[in-house]
Amino acid sequence: MPDALPPRAPAPRALSGRAPSAPTGTRPALRLAIVWSLALAALVAVLLVDVRGPLELAMPRRATLVGGILVASFAHAVATVIFHTVTSNRILTPSIIGFDSMYTLMQTLTVFVFGGSAIAATDGLPKLLAQTALMVIAATALYTWLLDRSGGGVLTLLLVGVVIGLAFDSVSSFVQRILSPTDYDLLSLELFGRLSSVQPDHLPLALAVCGAVGAVVWMRRRRLDVVLLGRDGATALGVDHRRELIVALICVSVLVAFATALAGPMTFFGFLVATLAYRLAGSHKHAHVLPMAVGLGVLALAGAQLVMRHVFDAAGLVTVIIEVVGGIAFLALLLGRRRPK
C-alpha cells in the first residue's frame, strides 16, 4: 500500500523563474467571464428588446424562451463534451448513436398509431416524462448490453449506434410516407426544434434535471479529465474507465432526451459549441471546457434568436440556422483534419 513505499528523495527546490503553481489559472477564467458576459447580455436582450405592448404580457412568454435556450444549450453542450471525452473522439455527436432518431421514430409512431390529433391531446408533463423515461431506459439498456458484448470496445458501440440510428430513420421515413398529409404536417411541426413554443410548465422540471445531471458531471470533472487519456491511460491512473463511460452515456441520454423532447432535435448544435469551446476555453480541463461550451451555446441560441426575430422576422427558424452553421463547421473540421500534421 502507499504507506509502505520507501521515503522519497528530497524534493528539489522550485525551478528558477517558474512559480510552481499551475500556469493555467487566470486565462481560462477570464475567457469564461467574457463569453458568459456576452451570453448574459444576449439573454437580457432576448427578454427586453423591442417589447410591444405591456411588459407583463410579453414577459412570461419571453422568460419561457430564455428558459428553453438555457435548457437546450446546457443539455446539448454538456452532452456533447462528455460524449466526446468518453469516446475519445471529437468528431461524433450524441445524435450519431441514434438519440434523435429514437425521438423522431417515437413521434412518428405516435402520430401513425393514434392520429395527428393525439399529439395535441397528449401534450403535457406526463408525455414529456414518459418520452424521456423511455429514451433513458432504452439507451441505458442498449449501452450496458453493448459494452458487455463488445468487451468494452467504444468503436463497436458507436458503429452499432450508427446502424440502429439509420434503421430508426428508415422506419420513420417509411411510416411518414404512409401518413395522411394532415398528420404529416402536424408531425413535422413536432419534429423541428421549436424553441419559440417551449411549454412553460415543462421548464421547471427540465431545469431541475439539467441541474441534477450537471451536479453529477461536475463532481466527476477531474476524473473526466483523466478519461481524456483514453481507456488504458485512465486505467493506469486508477480511473474506472468503464464506469465513467456508462455514467457519462446515461447522463448524455438524459440530457439529449430532455432537450429533444422540449425543444426538438438539434444534430449539429452540440458539436458546434463543443468544438468552439475546445478552441476557446484555453484549457483541456472540464472545469473550464464545460462552462465555456454552455456559455457559447447560450450566446449562439440567444444571438440567433435576436437576429432572426428582430432582423429577419422569422423567429421559428432559429434552429435551422444553427444547424446550417453547425453543419458547415462540422464539414470544415472533418476536411481540415485531412491535412497532414
Place this chain on the structure above:
Amino acid sequence: MIAIEQVSKRYAEHVVLGPVSSEVPAGGITALVGPNGAGKSTLLSVIGRLLDPSAGSVRVMGHDVQATKSADLARIVSILRQENRLEARLTVRELVAFGRFPWSGGRLTFGDQQHIDRAIRFLHLEDLADRQLDALSGGQRQRAFVAMVLAQDTEVVLLDEPLASLDPKHAVAMMRELRAAADDLGRTIVIVLHDLNMAAAFADRILALKEGQICVEGTVDEVMQDAVLERVFDTPVRVHRIDDRPFAVFTP
C-alpha cells in the same frame, strides 16, 4: 515483488500468452525481450491490469492486481503502453501533471508540482514544457509520456517499448534515468525492449518470451549466450564481449 502465477491470455481459441509463471524480484530493471508476437506486451498489460488474463493471477507487492482497487493500485504500479493517442490538446506540463492524479485526485499541491518539475527535468523536457504535445516529434512526445509515468512515483514501473521512436542520444539518456530510478530510488522497472544490446547494457535481468511462453530468464550474462539467444529468436546469433559487456550480433 511481482509474482506471476499460471497467467494465460486467449482470444477465442487462439492462445497468445501462457500459461506462464515467474517472479520479478524487487528493485532493478527487468527487460522483456523476444520475437514479434511473443506476448511481451500482453504480459506487461496483464501485470498492469490493463488486460484481464483468461486464467491465472498476478500479485504486485502482495496485491492481487485484479482484486485490488484500481485507484490504490495506481499508487503502486504505473504502466505506459506503446501507443498513446490523444484527442485533447495538452502541453507537456499538463500531460506530466496527469501522473499525479492517483495522489492528488487532480487537485495539484505544491508537492505535486515539484514531482512534475523533477520528472520534466529527468527527461530533459524543460525547454518543451509549455509546448503543445501535437507540436512535438514522436520521440519528444514519447519522453513526455515517460515523464508522466515517472511523476506517478510508483514502486513498480512498467514500460512498453519506451525507446521506440528515440534517437540514440535520447534512448541512452532515458535508459540512464531508468537505471538511476532503479538504483537510487529502489524502483522495480519492467521494460519491453526491442534492442537486445540495450537490454544487455542497462538491465539486471532478462526475461525472454517466445510463442507465449517464457523461453529463458536470468541475469544478463546467463541469457546473453549464443545458444540461448538462437533458441529465443530462431536466428543465428553470436555474442561478443566488448569492453567486458556482452554484445549480440545477428550473423547475416
